[in-house]
Amino acid sequence: MKAIFTLRSIRHKLLAGVLLTTATALLILGTIFIAYDLKDYRNRIVDELITQADLISLGSTAALQFEDRETARQALSSLRLRREISAAAIYDKDGKLFARYYSVPAHIVDIPVQGERQGIEVGSETVRLFRPIYSDQEVVGSVFLLAQSGVSARTVKVMLIFVSIAVLALLASTLLSSWLQARITHPIMEVTELARQVVTERNYDLRARRNSDDEVGFLVDAFNQMLSQIGLRTSELERSNEELSLQIRERTQAQNALRESEYRHRTLITTLSALTWRADANGDFTAAQTAWDSFTGQTPISHSGRGWLQAVHPDDREQINLLWNQVCEESVPFKQVFRLWYAPEQEYRYVNFSAAPLIDSNGRTLEWMGIVDDIHERTQAAEEITRLNAELEHRVRERTAELENANRELESFSYSVSHDLRAPLRSIDGFSQALLEDYGHQLDTTAKDYLDRVRNGAQRMGRLIDDMLNLSRVSRMELVRRPLNLSELATEILANLQSAEPQRQVRIDIDQDLLAYGDTRLLQVALENLLGNAWKYTAKQETSEIRFGQMEIDGQPSFFVSDNGAGFDMKYADRLFTPFQRLHDSREFPGTGVGLATVQRVIRRHGGHIWAESEPGKGSIFYFTLNPAEELKHDTPSDSAG
């Protein structure tokens, strides 16, 4: 029985509901119908029998009154036509049997000997009826009828009819239910299937299809809406969960950090060389201060109250006392360095005394606690460093003064060289020239040659002095950087050289618009030297080639000046930029040996560097760089005009 009612599917429930309803209705209807029918049947039977009895009594009243049994029997024998009446009898007014009738002799026993006035007894198989016989309101006898009631047969028949109707009705209900399922449960089943899918796949993007405009359609809409809501909520929930887990993670990290911090602090406290102390709200030391006592040699009695101040150096004591009183008034953290008596060594040591008030929620100071950190060595070291620094600064100032002095001397020396040394040289050269011009004709060839040599020497010396002055000026001169065009500068320099020696055939190749950012005068000097060297050392070539350009070397833009001149041995390359170091005989290639030193000085002052590659007889190439960062600050040729 329970299995029937634990139906899973709404389809089955609906079917069961329809069938149950139908069955209940049928049962009630059937019961009423059967009861009514049987009652009606009984009433009809009884009515018929009564009619029959009345007919008999009508026909036998006279027979009874006139005691004519034969007539009475004849009246009864008419019942032969009524097959259902199995026995009948007429009794006189005293209940004595007057006449009787039976369809078959077996029924004789069913006829009572003593008659009754009135009575009806309906059994499932038979009906027994007594009916009085009247004559002028006077009872003259009674009729007895025994008939087949047919109630049980009727019951079976009615039952059969009812069962047939019930079967038909249930069949119709089943069909109707199937139709209802197609119209109602199928959409619900679809939604159910979808819901199952949603639950198993956790896919909230699924949507149910709406087939009808009835409540199921509304249900589908509501379901879809709910799905989207759930999807929204779920994503929100997931996001919130993520945020939450993030917060939890952060909190866990914070807790871990806190724990670590606490552990660190505890470890610090236990391993700290510094001692800790505690004082009451007034700043008076409490009884037990073992660490303090073992440091200062005080006792609980001597350090109690403000007695701890006695361990402070006498020079600091008054100040600390004042400060401490003020701090206790204000309840603010306090930190001060002073000297404290250190009993084991019998000396005052610098300590860092820190104090912090413990304040309750009402802002009242509960107590003071703090640490005393021995910073004696540190303090001593710091004092030593301060002293050394002061000394160092003093010495630097001294040296700088000395250097400035020397520089001034050097400058004055340079001026004296330039002015004082050049004047006699000009005299030597000038008078030698005058001698040659005015008295040349009196001098022989040898004398003239000597005088030429004197003049050459004097001129060379003059150039040397110029170069040296140049070198010193390059070193001292203030840098005035500005954008400039090296290509134009080089072209100009080579044009001057060409005009000085117009007979020379030189093939010149200068890259266009080589831009730089630097001091025009210094870079002019540098390029003059480099290009002049190239010009000079290619003099012995039939066709000279000089090139000025730019290329990338080690990721750095580098200018270069190349020629096809005499070149040099690379083993002397390190001496190349040293003043007065010459790789060639001055008779072969005249020069002072200061030029490349000057160039190097200029390049270095521009933050760059210079180097050379060469091979004897195959020409040489000089590379130099300038501070690239500075170069990038200009790029328009118009600014480069010097």
Next chain:
Amino acid sequence: MRAVMRAVQILLTLLVLQGSIANADHDDAKSLADQVKAAFIFKFCSYVEWPRELFSSPDSPIVIGTLERDASMARLLKETVRDRQVGKRPVEIRILPDETDQVTGVHVLYLGGKSRQIHDQITALRGKPVLIVTDQAQGLEIGSSINFRREDERIRFDISLTSAQTNRLKISSRLLAVARRIEGAAP
């Protein structure tokens, strides 16, 4: 000896008693037959329809007449009809003189015996609405409507429809059903 005497005495008494009982039995049988007849006469009233004009109202009495010589029957009839009615009508018994020819106000007339007079009296009543009941072998022939007869120790009766019609009486078919013999055709 006394015992013998006593026994003889009882035996004699029994014999005397037995004889009186037998005599009484004969009287009782005669009386019983008359009682049945009286009852029948009363019951006939229920099955006979008189012309309507005979009764002034629905509860006007039915009058049964007897002759003086049938006084015993009159007495029995009186007992029979006491406190009984036919429909709404009470029943009265009227005793008429033996020699009377003028019988009026009587609905039923019982004529017992075999007197010669009966024939005349019946003839005199021909056509009058009176149910004439006789108790002799030739009753119907002389014009009676109902005539008692004895059959197997039972009281039975014959009916003459011809006489009844002559006297403007209607006799119920139910009464006809219990009659031994019926004379005349139904109207």
